[in-house]
Amino acid sequence: MQITISPSTECLIPSLRTYLDADLNDPPIFATNHSLVFRANSQRFRSIVAIKIINRKALPQHVAEKFLTRELDVTRKVRHPHLLKCLLINSSSPSKIVIVSEYCARGTLLQMILTEGNIKETPTGARLFRQLIEAVQYLHARGVIHRDIKLENIFLDANGDLKLGDFGFSRQFEKGQRSTSFCGTRPYSAPQVVTYQPYDGYAADWYSVGIVLYTMIVGNWPKEPKLNVALNFPPDSPTHACRRLIARLLDDDENRRAGFEECLYSEWLAPQSNWMFADANFAYTVLQHT
Structure with missing residues (x-):
């Protein structure tokens, strides 16, 4: 068109x-x-x-x-x-x-999934997820909530590295403050946002991260989540360790929901030990073994 x-x-x-x-x-x-x-x-x-x-x-x-x-x-x-x-x-x-x-030459994460069907858990899925949570943690550490984390706002550069973008709904936010701006994109929105309840913007971001992880690995949307009902997964994917992390990120209770530390030290991500931090603030690289 x-x-x-x-x-x-x-x-x-x-x-x-x-x-x-x-x-x-x-x-x-x-x-x-x-x-x-x-x-x-x-x-x-x-x-x-x-x-x-x-x-x-x-x-x-x-x-x-x-x-x-x-x-x-x-x-x-x-x-x-x-x-x-x-x-x-x-x-x-x-x-x-x-x-x-x-300019991100490889387009969006959504385009990658539509082309490839889904992303293998390791090494690509784990690497991209680690890059995403580092970006989200950087924002949160500076008092910024994104509020529209979704596949269309996640870009891939020429090297295949992830870049979170589009800060149209982002804002500075105090810890403990409740948001009443019900913005974002419905499939990625936490239950509190969908039901128009005042919500923790930081926890809502991590819910969106969980939807991204599910969709990356499975290749489809999770079914409309229902309170106190277990998530549905295909029989052959993802691994149980990855499923447990997704379930923690998609916890209905925002006070129990997983955040950066739990993701970082989860049984799924922690074994990916070939990370070397180049800067105490945020920068790191993956060591390549030949």
Whole structure:
């Protein structure tokens, strides 16, 4: 389907070509009702980049004032190997905001699952899951909840490494504070969010992580969860250790739900011992054995 570019965006593109020293000749690679995303080779950043052009006028006023402001604030602040890296934000136009970020050549985790069916638990599944929980923990340690962790917001770079992105629903949040903004994406939302109860945003993020892990390994959505009813798994996958971790992440009780530490030292992830931490804050690499 052909994506229509508005006249105001057409007028903006030549200046972006000059500013970014980029070709920017191809049509958009993605579109929503309020934004377009382009892929371009930028000489300014000496790499291929993703250029997101947001049309403020297409957003409801409360969204532009509340959620967009938060998105830009979080996008500017965060820096982690497994968070999508923002290279530049330009809001000089009265109606447009331009966000330039690193380009992830392998698309989204959703695209990977649709192509491959599912992801093997080890080594790929464990590696990607470890990268995801490191990204989530980095945000949480800085008082930021994501609130829209899903396969479509998880990207894969040219090396196959994971990058969590899209901070449209993210916000700073105090520990112990309850959220009453019932945002996110339904299949990934914790029971408290779905039933419009004040919820712990940190615990809700970990519930979404559990849905991502289930879908990655199984290749299908879990059936609509019901209170006090055990999860359904295919007979041959995943392993029991992985099932137990998923069940802990999808615990109905947000006070009992697993978090970073339990994931890290779980019987499923802990045996993957070939991790070497390069920095006490967050950075690590996997040791390759030949």
